[in-house]
Amino acid sequence: MRRLTALIAFVFSASMATAEAPVTTFTLDNGMDVVVIEDHRAPVVVHMVWYKAGSADEQRGVSGVAHFLEHLLFKGTKTLEPGEFSATVAANGGSDNAFTSFDQTAYHQRVAADRLELMMRMESDRMLNIQLGPEEILTERDVIIEERNMRVENDPSALFREQFRAAQYLNHPYGTPIIGWKHEMSNLTLDDALAYYRQYYAPNNAILLVAGDVTPDEVRALAKEYYEPLPANPDLEERARAQEPAQTAERRMVYRDPRVAQPYVMRSYLAPERDSGAQETAAALSILAEILGGGQTSVFTQKLQFEEQKAVYTSAFYNATSLDDTTFGLVIVPAPGVTLEEAEAALDGALAEFMTEGVDPEQLDRIKFQMKAAQIYAQDDVNRLARRYGDALTSGLTVEDVQAWPDILQAVTAEDVMAAAQLVFDRKQSVTGYLMSEEVTQ
Amino acid sequence: MIRFILAFALIVTGLSARAEIDIQQVESPGGFKAWLVEDHSIPFVALELRFKGGGSLDLPGKRGATNLMVATLEEGAADMDARDFAAAREAIAAELRFDMGDDTVSVSAKFLTETKDEAMALLRAALIEPNFDETAVERVRQQVLSNIRSDAKDPDEIVGDVFYADVFGDHPYGSAHSGTVDSVSGLTRDDLIAAHQGALAKDRVYIAAAGDISAEDLGALLDELLGALPETGLPQPADVDVVTEAxxxxxxxxxxxxxxxxxxxxxxxxxxxxxxxxxxxxxxxxxxxxxxxxxxxxxxxxxxxxxxxxxxxxxxxxxxxxxxxxxxxxxxxxxxxxxxxxxxxxxxxxxxxxxxxxxxxxxxxxxxxxxxxxxxxxxxxxxxxxxxxxxxxxxxxxxxxxxxxxxxxxxxxxxxxxxxxxxxxxxxxxxxxxxxx
CATH class of the missing domain: 3.30.830.10 (Metalloenzyme, LuxS/M16 peptidase-like)
Structure with a gap:
């Protein structure tokens, strides 16, 4: 122990250079926000458009339509043949993809810096001009169903998490899977996709992110040429999804599947997310997740894996960046011979002990130092840096919030962590799920 | 002293992009050869080590030994137990990753310039002086067994296991390098020590670094880090001709x-x-x-x-x-x-x-x-x-x-x-x- 303290003392006395990558922001006349992150080490740019619309912005009954539309955006516009978008990116040595989440949908390409204009020309085109035939729709719907088969139907753990999440959210659309419920996916139509497209795909609902070997002036000139002429959607409404009622009854569930080889227990609690100008509780919860489940020196690993040996694996997770209420979760994978009931009891025992013992100040110091160092390592990956901004700006946060976040994390005290823990660990707002095989071999 | 064999100023040209990469070939005083791209713009270093011959070096009846050995490297070394080691690594925010495949043991390290010496002391301890103490081995063994049982019910893994078993039979490529429940359950501490001595040796190491370090410092670092490795390890397995039927x-x-x-x-x-x-x-x-x-x-x-x-x-x-x-x-x-x-x-x-x-x-x-x-x-x-x-x-x-x-x-x-x-x-x-x- 003495040795460790000496190390920490050394590290914290040393000055830590944190030359952040330069970030520039501006807004186009049609309301489209632009963020430029410079990194001139390699002649590469990442070009992304993030829409402030995800699966949680869908109408009820057409789950999966946001993700379906994301696929259809590769199917051609008035001027681009189906597949031509990606083929053009590839022919220019680049790579492209897209993803859909609860709160956002993003399209991104990674290309040589001098190909930025071509990306802007094509991406701005498909913001308003997609053109789809009935046949493409049916084929692509088969593709997303196969995607669901791969990601969910073939994976009992994914099926379990889907049911689990639906139990966590009583009213908010976060309880509906991003990829969609299977029975609704198979009925999705072109009109469903176009309705979503017309409502949400507009410059005043989008953020342009360009990161890499580019200057803000270059981006501004190109963005003015390609994105600024696009008309804003005047009917765009405030993002107001159905919110959770007071959750007053703890939920418990069991999912059985013969394909389960390793049973486990998962618990999650409804939790506050990062709010613009008020990120302190979320910062404390982020650190709480690290304290409980972040690696070998974490509370759960120490108590449940090293000391009691009730678990082969434990974790704590918290998704801080979210537009609406998020979750704080715990997982315990029991050691051989330990039942799920015993594992759950051990997890609750460890949690209760932690609530009494409080935060180990050395662990808190180590976590904060690692978060500081992560800022330095992050500069090596401008793509990840850009995603951090995209994620935040489509989750109700501002550039200022993103830039303030590291300091807010550093300011978190042991008292803040314990207060956040008191707040979040409310069983009435929780779901506890058992994933198990049908065989009774426990 | 450090000796530069040659320094290339390479310009990789593509369609339009030109990446300038200055690859230095470095030989340390102790004879370790490494490639380096020096870049001082961010105060950290990425170091990659590869040891040729991974799971395929498992001795007969010891399937999974290399995998379990690699998974236990950071679970206690020198005078540190697993927790001490992890706490020391966290305190300097170094990233140390140990991984393996059929043909390779991989070590990936990232460390801040200011904590280079501490990071390398930790990595050296893991590579040269792992403890393989009984509780740590048992804990990791249970994690490995849990993964093996999960793989047995995962169609993505099942197809691979059956395909490779069919094509390669008794050759190490014919079975998963994580081993079976039986083989892993039977592995002893001595087996791990043998796997460690057999896999991590000077005659099979490849080294590259990029970031905030000079060639001279890299050379000194490598001698300190790897100088105590054994000269040679286990022999590589035989080559196989792949024969399949439609x-x-x-x-x-x-x-x-x-x-x-x-x-x-x-x-x-x-x-x-x-x-x-x-x-x-x-x-x-x-x-x-x-x-x-x-x-x-x-x-x-x-x-x-x-x-x-x-x-x-x-x-x-x-x-x-x-x-x-x-x-x-x-x-x-x-x-x-x-x-x-x-x-x-x-x-x-x-x-x-x-x-x-x-x-x-x-x-x-x-x-x-x-x-x-x-x-x-x-x-x-x-x-x-x-x-x-x-x-x-x-x-x-x-x-x-x-x-x-x-x-x-x-x-x-x-x-x-x-x-x-x-x-x-x-x-x-x-x-x-x-x-x-």
Missing amino acids: GVQVVPFDTPQSVALFGHKGLERDHPDFFTAYVLNQILGGGGFEARLMEEVREKRGLTYGVYSYLVPKDHAALMLGRVASANDRIAEAITVIRDEWAKMAEEGVTQEELDAVKTYLTGAYPLRFDGNGPIARILVGMQMDDLTPAYVTERNAMVEAVTLADVKRVAGELLRPDQLKFTVAGQPVGLDTPGQ
């Missing part, structure tokens, strides 16, 4: 989507036609939507979310493989389409248009890979393992450009073997005839 082998598993692994003999990395084969595969089943398999199986027919083919030049065998997953009632059609495309390309090769498009993609994409200390260190260590020279970085795109339509046609005829294309399918596939079953 047909479909079904592994019944109750799940809605069937997973298929398919393939046959491939080409060695140092084969003169490897580059042509690489270009050809990109057109057949490489990553993009433009690849023929993706176009035919997904884009035109919606039979899958993803279908890929890839060259797998292992150290002791060469394969050409592919993967697809389709609903149980659609996998038969997917397999038919893949077979047809395989035969078509074997017969006809590719079109000039396809070749031109894939060349612009490959040459344009190459310089974009060198976009950070982490990626650069990984590329540099991989090049050394493939026995390439630093000049490859500048020559590579010209080699892509030099591939002609006639080359592709000839290599397609030799590489693609529809009469040997073996499919292993896990699931409840409907309508698959299963010759060879």
Whole structure:
């Protein structure tokens, strides 16, 4: 122990250079926000458009339509043949993809810096001009169903998490899977996709992110040429999804599947997310997740894996960046011979002990130092840096919030962590799920 | 003192991007050879070590020993137990990753310049003086066993296990390097010590670094870090000729989507036609939507979310493989389409248009890979393992450009073997005839 303290003392006395990558922001006349992150080490740019619309912005009954539309955006516009978008990116040595989440949908390409204009020309085109035939729709719907088969139907753990999440959210659309419920996916139509497209795909609902070997002036000139002429959607409404009622009854569930080889227990609690100008509780919860489940020196690993040996694996997770209420979760994978009931009891025992013992100040110091160092390592990956901004700006946060976040994390005290823990660990707002095989071999 | 063998100022040119990469070849006073790209703009270093010979070095009856050994390296070393080690690593925010495959043990380290000495002392302890104490080994063993049991019910893993067992039999490639429940349960501390001495040795280490470090400092660091490794380790396994029979082998598993692994003999990395084969595969089943398999199986027919083919030049065998997953009632059609495309390309090769498009993609994409200390260190260590020279970085795109339509046609005829294309399918596939079953 003495040795460790000496190390920490050394590290914290040393000055830590944190030359952040330069970030520039501006807004186009049609309301489209632009963020430029410079990194001139390699002649590469990442070009992304993030829409402030995800699966949680869908109408009820057409789950999966946001993700379906994301696929259809590769199917051609008035001027681009189906597949031509990606083929053009590839022919220019680049790579492209897209993803859909609860709160956002993003399209991104990674290309040589001098190909930025071509990306802007094509991406701005498909913001308003997609053109789809009935046949493409049916084929692509088969593709997303196969995607669901791969990601969910073939994976009992994914099926379990889907049911689990639906139990966590009583009213908010976060309880509906991003990829969609299977029975609704198979009925999705072109009109469903176009309705979503017309409502949400507009410059005043989008953020342009360009990161890499580019200057803000270059981006501004190109963005003015390609994105600024696009008309804003005047009917765009405030993002107001159905919110959770007071959750007053703890939920418990069991999912059985013969394909389960390793049973486990998962618990999650409804939790506050990062709010613009008020990120302190979320910062404390982020650190709480690290304290409980972040690696070998974490509370759960120490108590449940090293000391009691009730678990082969434990974790704590918290998704801080979210537009609406998020979750704080715990997982315990029991050691051989330990039942799920015993594992759950051990997890609750460890949690209760932690609530009494409080935060180990050395662990808190180590976590904060690692978060500081992560800022330095992050500069090596401008793509990840850009995603951090995209994620935040489509989750109700501002550039200022993103830039303030590291300091807010550093300011978190042991008292803040314990207060956040008191707040979040409310069983009435929780779901506890058992994933198990049908065989009774426990 | 440090000795510079040569320093290249390489300019990788693609379609338009020019990445300037200055690869220094460094030899430490103690004789360790490393490649370095120095860049002082961010105060950290990425260091990559590779030891040739991974799970394939497992001794008879000790399947899984190398895997368990690697997984236990950071669970206590020198005078530290697992917790001390982790706490020390966290306190300096160093990232130390240990991984392995059939042919390689990989060590990836990232550390802040200001904590270089502490980070390297920790890494040295893990590499040279791991404790393998009983409680740590037992804890990691249970995690490994849990993974093995999960893999046994995962169709993605099942197809691989069955396919490789069929092709490679008793050769180490014929079984999963994590071992079986029985073999892993039987491993002793002595087995791990033997695996450690056998896998991590001076005669098989490859080194690359990128970031905030000078050649001189790197040399000194390497001598301190690796100087106490044993000179030699276990012998590498024998080479195997891949022999497959065309047909479909079904592994019944109750799940809605069937997973298929398919393939046959491939080409060695140092084969003169490897580059042509690489270009050809990109057109057949490489990553993009433009690849023929993706176009035919997904884009035109919606039979899958993803279908890929890839060259797998292992150290002791060469394969050409592919993967697809389709609903149980659609996998038969997917397999038919893949077979047809395989035969078509074997017969006809590719079109000039396809070749031109894939060349612009490959040459344009190459310089974009060198976009950070982490990626650069990984590329540099991989090049050394493939026995390439630093000049490859500048020559590579010209080699892509030099591939002609006639080359592709000839290599397609030799590489693609529809009469040997073996499919292993896990699931409840409907309508698959299963010759060879």
